[in-house]
Amino acid sequence: MLTRLQVGDTILKAIDTMTLTKTQRSLVEIAEDSLAAGIEADGKLEGYVFHGHGKMLLDTIIETDEGALGKSVEKEIKDMFLMLGDTNQLQPHLKGATSEGLLKMGYRDGLEFQTRAQVMVNQFAGEAGAKGFQGFGSCDGTEFAFPNRSGKFDVLITDDSKLVYKAVNLLFVSDLDNIVLKNAEHIVVSGQGRSCIVNTKCLCH
Amino acid sequence: MSDDVKEEMKKLREEIASLKEQMKDVAKGEQRRSRGLYIDIGDNIQEYVEGMMQGVAEGIHGELEKSICIGPGGVRIIRRGEPHAENEKVDLSKAAKVMSALGHEHRLRILQELMSGGEYINELQQKLSEITTSTLSSHLDVLEEAGLVVQEKVRGRYLITLPGRTAYKMATQVARFLEKREEE
Numbered sequence: 001m002l003t004r005l006q007v008g009d010t011i012l013k014a015i016d017t018m019t020l021t022k023t024q025r026s027l028v029e030i031a032e033d034s035l036a037a038g039i040e041a042d043g044k045l046e047g048y049v050f051h052g053h054g055k056m057l058l059d060t061i062i063e064t065d066e067g068a069l070g071k072s073v074e075k076e077i078k079d080m081f082l083m084l085g086d087t088n089q090l091q092p093h094l095k096g097a098t099s100e101g102l103l104k105m106g107y108r109d110g111l112e113f114q115t116r117a118q119v120m121v122n123q124f125a126g127e128a129g130a131k132g133f134q135g136f137g138s139c140d141g142t143e144f145a146f147p148n149r150s151g152k153f154d155v156l157i158t159d160d161s162k163l164v165y166k167a168v169n170l171l172f173v174s175d176l177d178n179i180v181l182k183n184a185e186h187i188v189v190s191g192q193g194r195s196c197i198v199n200t201k202c203l204c205h
Numbered sequence: 206m207s208d209d210v211k212e213e214m215k216k217l218r219e220e221i222a223s224l225k226e227q228m229k230d231v232a233k234g235e236q237r238r239s240r241g242l243y244i245d246i247g248d249n250i251q252e253y254v255e256g257m258m259q260g261v262a263e264g265i266h267g268e269l270e271k272s273i274c275i276g277p278g279g280v281r282i283i284r285r286g287e288p289h290a291e292n293e294k295v296d297l298s299k300a301a302k303v304m305s306a307l308g309h310e311h312r313l314r315i316l317q318e319l320m321s322g323g324e325y326i327n328e329l330q331q332k333l334s335e336i337t338t339s340t341l342s343s344h345l346d347v348l349e350e351a352g353l354v355v356q357e358k359v360r361g362r363y364l365i366t367l368p369g370r371t372a373y374k375m376a377t378q379v380a381r382f383l384e385k386r387e388e389e
Contacts, residue, residue: 027359059357063323067367072358 005125007049007117008038011110013097014052018090020083021142021158025174026165028144028156030054030077035097035105037117039082047084047143049117051105053077056146058156058165060172062179062188064195069188070172070181073165077146080120085142124153303368306351307376311336312344316353316373319365326363 013035020028034052038045054077061070099109107113124145141159148154154167165172171182178191187198306312311333318324318332326345330338345363348354353369356362365373 023359025357025359057358059359061355061357061364063364064367067370068323068355068364069367071355074358 004041005046005121006040007114007121008040009110009114010038011097011102011113012036012038012094013101015093015095018093020050020054020090020144023158023160023163025059025163026156026158027057028054028077028083033101033104035101035107035113036094037114039084039121045087047082047087048090049080049082049120051080051113051117056144056156058163058172060165060170060181060183062181062190062195064188064190064197066195066197069186069197070183073167073170075146079147080116081144081146082117082121082124083142083144086140087142120147302351303353303372306347306353307372309344309347311340312348313373313376315341315344315348316365316369319354319363320370320373323357323362323364325361329363 014030014032016032018030018034020030022028030050031053034050034054036048036050039047039049056073056075056077058073058075059070060073061068097110102109102113105113107116141157141162144156144158145153146156148168150168155165157164162175163172169184171180173180179188180190181188185199185201187200189196307316314333314336315329318329324332326338326341329345330336330341333341336344345354345356348369349356349363353366353372355364355366357364
């Protein structure tokens, strides 16, 4: 059953640098003093909205017999973003935010943060084509949504062995054995030690 | 009928008979053509064959010149409609950057090591022990700047890129070509 994602009214701040995800191909970190608010569905904590300084590293590279294709994505995080999935390990690194902490990040009070966060959550849920949230079930994955310049979201989904990243002009899907990359220049499908490379620039001629 | 007319009539009959014979020969020839190739080679068969072979040779030579480029990298077949590489517009500053990146034996050694798979910097350091860590790091920066190598930011491994492989192969093939010429 679909339920509405609701941003909680308790605004928190990071007491140290937090690693939100770290896998073989991805790393998302957020700095001390970043603000956070829980995202709930049916009273159950499903994730957080964060606002603070951080970084995202992502290796969207495929090794083929012809050479490596793709690149590493390195992004500085400055804007509000959301994280859904397993967040239990984050709770010890968060404590209640003070008014000074909120002012430092440009918010008059907790309500302003909560309102902006709810707008983002609603926008994300709308973009995802869902009226609500179905939950991750038994999946251990974590989903991030970073607002991009086109007014939409760059989406990153990670778990220990799998990764999905969708951004403007870039799609990268990988598990332990197979990888698919689509960027402005190539479409590459790789698996079982074999690769198929399509140069999309050549297809235009 | 006068004798002159009779003589004239006899000549005409002979000519008609001769024409009939020629018609039969022509008809036989048509049949042969319809079954396959019929070439009138005339009396001098040797002259005909030599002429034909020269024409074929000139045709093949012309086609080869148009469609095959033979260079130090080997033979490259140019498909019809594909522009000659010489006519393509190339960013020469980029080419110079790549050539500059290739212009150091240590950097070529690094590319050689990476041809067999991605390596961490400490693995490269062990294999290329004659290069100091700081020099190795700056060589990798040059190769990465030229797009010949890419580093995974999370794991830290260095990988040779598709242009990197092509550039390394080109450099080694030119070296082989020069070695062969020196031997000759």
